[in-house]
Amino acid sequence: MTASDDLLRRIENDPVLAGLLAWPGDFDIGRRDPVEDLRLPTGMPLHPVAGCGGGGTYFLCGAPGAPHRPVLYADSEGQAALIAEDLVEAVRLVAVPPYWRDAGAGHPLDELEEEMREDHPDIGGLRGRLAAALGIPLPSAEEALARLRAAAAGTAPDFVPVAAGTDGAEPCEPLFGDRV
Template sequence: MSRSAELLRRIREDENLAELLAHPFEFDIRRTAYTDAPRLASGASLEVIAGDSTGGAFYVSGDEPERPVWYASSEGEAGIIAPDLSEALVLLIGLPYWRDCLKFSDNGDLDAMRTAASFLRRDLLADDPALPSAQARAAEALGLAVDPVPALVERLHATVRDTGPADLFLDDTGEYDGLFGPFPPSRNPRRR
């Protein structure tokens, strides 16, 4: 059994761990009922494994042993966020505001993502001072080492940037856009 398959099995069998990953990390294995026939233009297999509260979904593609993890938003953006489930969970736990880092990436600018991450971390910790404790519990339960935020931002940027045209995500509504958003971090008046 691959490391990713083992992690997914552990999450499915441990209700407390599943709940912890759902809140605050937005990886809810109970949210897998998606329609619109998602598929990859390459023809590689695609399997939904979790969802989030915004209507987005996490998928794995390809064959074992390690399958890339995709995220598809409810707004029509999609892309690979990690090379396997282990790396995806490290990202979600260590950088729970990863979607906003992409949204405020100024079309994929790494420096913009770094700036956004700094503001987002500050705001999230102000709203949820218990987050570091939840991060430590989730990482320990999964046996994962979570890297520092700057390293996670760089890996997320590189992975999303390297999702190629053969990796086109589509469904019955059409082709999805990439995950990099157009907004600079300064778009939010609190971050100027």
């Protein structure tokens, strides 16, 4: 069993951890139904593991127990990108800036963080509780964004999903456009 498989089971069996990932991470294991069934061009299986409030879905790529299972995020607007090399890394990254999609699209981190703190003054404490519950150190927002962009750069061509069962379906667009 891989670290990703272990972490997924742990999240599924720990309501406190699952709740902290749902907020502030916007990684909700109760939202596993993707807006649309997707497939990868390589035929590698996609396993939905969580969703976000905007209708996007996080997928583990590959069969359970496979040594390499990167995490793909597909939004509800037809965009997708790899976000991490495995579930452990994905959880680290979404735990730091829940606004990672906006940051990846080029919005300044300091402005996003300021807005987050205005709306949720307890975000620092929640991140601390999440880091403690995970038992792993969280990177800085800048480091998380750099890791996210590095992962997203590896999306094409093998991890660009298309709608399953739809002849002639267009592949998903890059989540961050040309910003990776």
